[in-house]
Amino acid sequence: MTANNKQPRTNIFSAVSLGSLALANRIVMAPMTRSRAGAGAAPTQMMADYYAQRASAGLIISEGIAPSANGLGYSRTPGLYNDTQVDGWSRVTAAVHAAGGKIVAQLMHVGRVANKLNKPAGSETLGPSPVQARGEIYTEEAGMQPFDSPRELRADEIGAVIDEYRLATVNAFRAGFDGVELHCTSGYLPAQFLSTGTNQRTDAYGGSVQNRCRFPLEVLAAMASVGGHGRVGMRICPDNPFNDLADEDPLDTFEYFLGEAALLDLAYLHVIRMPSGSVDNIALGQRFFGDRLIVNDSYDFREANEFIANGSAAAVSFGRPYIANPDLVERFREGAALAKFDARTLYAGGEHGYSDYPFYTPGKVVTQ
């Protein structure tokens, strides 16, 4: 980029600090499950290669990682609850750091969004209430299968689930991650507690908005107790119906929830916009998290840069563009064409369509 007086001082390529995370630019790789974990839900060398290829992002947010065996629900997804998994993730973070990048671990407990065929022996499908999700989930053994009927967590078990997030955060830092992100949307366990459709409890974790927010707030506090609030982020998408989630009043729920979460002084709030929903998610995020916002969903370079230049967000995360463009930052800088990904290899296993997308060839400059 050349110096230009008309160039706004803050743009997508300028550095920014979010809590304790110092980003070299504001292009964030969004979390993406790619179903390439090895035996025992442990990361593989191929995953280290894939993430290192994308290390020019200001920050990489890992695919969803289960904090416990009960938190697994999809096929070949990774965990962060034993030493083999910590070893595997250590190789991933070392490769990203060697390439000059930063990476946080997205902690994702699926709760009821699971089928037992995707879960290790001895693990269970749990939820705040025994409400089965409508729909199906892919399994390697038997193709599409209904979601499990979850067992309701007993009141005396909830503390142990919260502690799984704390231990996974301990493991994340042992493995060299720069931070952790709570996955608090898409119908997974924290969102199941927040929402009236999935939370029918009558104890301290259900009923009133204060009670429904208790679980994710205690999880955030547990995660922050390990390495400080400045290394913890959270991802939300109010009124997201994914995985059969429904809440009677998402605005009411999230106004209270974000008001309390903002007191925790987290590194960032990662907001997925949802124009089809009843809430202006980005405006809500701005109200409570001001300049610590990462925004997502269907941004292109131009819109993302505008959002940053006019102060609407600190950073923008890109998901699908990162699949086939490992050097997305360089392509944005050069105005290069973006490659399209092959949907057939998204979850296919193996290097093809994962770590073999080519880098940009200088000289092939096009207008975006």
Ligand SMILES: Cc1cc2nc3c(=O)[nH]c(=O)nc-3n(C[C@H](O)[C@H](O)[C@H](O)COP(=O)(O)O)c2cc1C
């Ligand atoms: C293949 C794939 C896997 C995804 N897995 C996750 C995930 O593990 N955790 C998560 O929070 N979001 C996940 N997402 C959602 C993305 O992070 C992102 O919100 C979405 O792709 C929209 O952003 P985009 O328009 O830049 O692609 C996934 C998306 C895709 C395409």
